[in-house]
Amino acid sequence: MEGLLCGDDDAIRRLYARFGRPVYSLGLRLLGSREAAEELAQDVFVTAWRKAARFDPSRGRLSTWLMTIAHNLAVDRLRRETGARRPTIVLVDQVPDGPGTSDEGVIEERDAASRALEALTDAERKLVTRAYFQGHTAREIAEADGIPLGTVKTRLRTAMIKVRRANEGKGSM
Amino acid sequence: MSCLDVRELLPEHVIGVLTPHDASSVERHLEWCAACRKESGELQRAAATLAYSVAPVEPPPELEDRVVEAVRAVAPRRGTRPGRRRGVPLILAAALSIAAVGWAVMAGRSGELRERVQQALAEKQTANRNLAALIAQVEGADPANVIELADLMSPPKRIGGGDALVLLSPSANDVALVAFTGVTVPDRRLPLEVWLQSDAVPDVLIGRIDTLDTDGGGGVRRWYTHSLRPYDAVVVRDARGTVLLHGTLSVYEPAA
Numbered sequence: 001m002e003g004l005l006c007g008d009d010d011a012i013r014r015l016y017a018r019f020g021r022p023v024y025s026l027g028l029r030l031l032g033s034r035e036a037a038e039e040l041a042q043d044v045f046v047t048a049w050r051k052a053a054r055f056d057p058s059r060g061r062l063s064t065w066l067m068t069i070a071h072n073l074a075v076d077r078l079r080r081e082t083g084a085r086r087p088t089i090v091l092v093d094q095v096p097d098g099p100g101t102s103d104e105g106v107i108e109e110r111d112a113a114s115r116a117l118e119a120l121t122d123a124e125r126k127l128v129t130r131a132y133f134q135g136h137t138a139r140e141i142a143e144a145d146g147i148p149l150g151t152v153k154t155r156l157r158t159a160m161i162k163v164r165r166a167n168e169g170k171g172s173m
Numbered sequence: 174m175s176c177l178d179v180r181e182l183l184p185e186h187v188i189g190v191l192t193p194h195d196a197s198s199v200e201r202h203l204e205w206c207a208a209c210r211k212e213s214g215e216l217q218r219a220a221a222t223l224a225y226s227v228a229p230v231e232p233p234p235e236l237e238d239r240v241v242e243a244v245r246a247v248a249p250r251r252g253t254r255p256g257r258r259r260g261v262p263l264i265l266a267a268a269l270s271i272a273a274v275g276w277a278v279m280a281g282r283s284g285e286l287r288e289r290v291q292q293a294l295a296e297k298q299t300a301n302r303n304l305a306a307l308i309a310q311v312e313g314a315d316p317a318n319v320i321e322l323a324d325l326m327s328p329p330k331r332i333g334g335g336d337a338l339v340l341l342s343p344s345a346n347d348v349a350l351v352a353f354t355g356v357t358v359p360d361r362r363l364p365l366e367v368w369l370q371s372d373a374v375p376d377v378l379i380g381r382i383d384t385l386d387t388d389g390g391g392g393v394r395r396w397y398t399h400s401l402r403p404y405d406a407v408v409v410r411d412a413r414g415t416v417l418l419h420g421t422l423s424v425y426e427p428a429a
């Protein structure tokens with residue numbers, strides 16, 4: 001992170017080597033096009049540099065911090081581009097295969113994601129998809145489905161707690 | 174906002190879909206409530222895990238170079254190492270205080286409001302750049318300080334304007350200062366709210382303004398214990414949320 005703060009090329013490339021693929025993959029799934037995913041990846045690493053001084057490894061993992069930036073930027077773009085078609089995403093109870101990785105932190109995160117998805121019911125997976133991957137608020141979901149806002153909030157909280165429990169026991173990175 | 178209220182909003186907060194107003198309220202609560210902060214951190218980690226549930230896709234090879242170039246393009250201007258954050262030096266505090274009252278001094282001239290506002294804006298923008306230069310040169314100031322300025326513009330068919338100054342300091346508290354004039358709104362649309370905006374993190378409130386001076390002027394100033402680096406714009410809204418003034422922050426470059 002010290003290298004990143006100084007704009008050191010090697011530090012940026014090392015960070016990209018670890019997280020470039022998950023960031024790009026997330027962008028592609030949320031935003032639906034290669035161009036948007038590439039723009040997102042650039043924005044994520046620039047934002048990471050801007051916020052590097054605020055990263056505190058004692059309070060969280062680097063992978064969490066970086067993917068939170070990526071997700072926030074992507075959701076913000078989804079919500080800002082009113083009328084833009086949101087890509088259709090269906091979460092299944094297994095993390096799909098893709099190009100392999102040797103990064104232990106990323107492997108661990110993918111394992112945790114697998115455990116989390118297995119723990120969710122079909123309804124919870126759909127709810128998480130609409131909120132996390134399509135950027136819908138609880139109110140929007142409640143209005144679309146014609147169910148009470150409180151019910152949506154409770155279900156979303158229950159689903160997130162299940163995901164959190166699947167996270168428990170992971171080490172720090 | 175109670176812990177119960179905050180806990181109810183935390184799932185949406187970590188997913189990033191709360192309104193800026195709610196997100197800001199949650200953030201303020203988290204600043205002092207360790208229990209909710211712990212819960213928020215755990216949910217944040219859970220949310221980040223979901224990001225790894227999508228099928229990994231190999232990015233195009235040229236993306237790496239583009240990312241490096243994008244970071245390099247901004248890093249030389251703002252690349253500073255973190256340091257111990259402490260209070261703002263007294264001389265700097267004094268300078269900012271002078272700036273905060275600058276608009277009031279300019280108010281009260283004769284003539285039409287529109288004319289007075291335009292004159293005040295022209296003078297104030299010059300004054301704020303002089304202030305930025307003063308802050309940059311002040312004895313004892315951290316040479317790694319970065320000053321950002323924004324011209325606040327009003328939407329079409331409205332008058333009014335102002336400017337914002339943000340001091341980013343690796344060794345002291347960051348500061349945001351906003352002053353404006355010519356904003357004409359009925360009392361029922363007060364208080365006004367002044368926010369720092371960011372694409373990456375929830376917006377943060379600089380302050381509320383309950384009353385305006387006779388020329389529709391006002392100002393706010395706030396010190397922050399966290400960095401203001403992620404924020405790139407300033408907005409002034411009325412009580413209905415209508416944008417009255419908006420401006421994009423850019424790094425102040427002292428004349429060579």
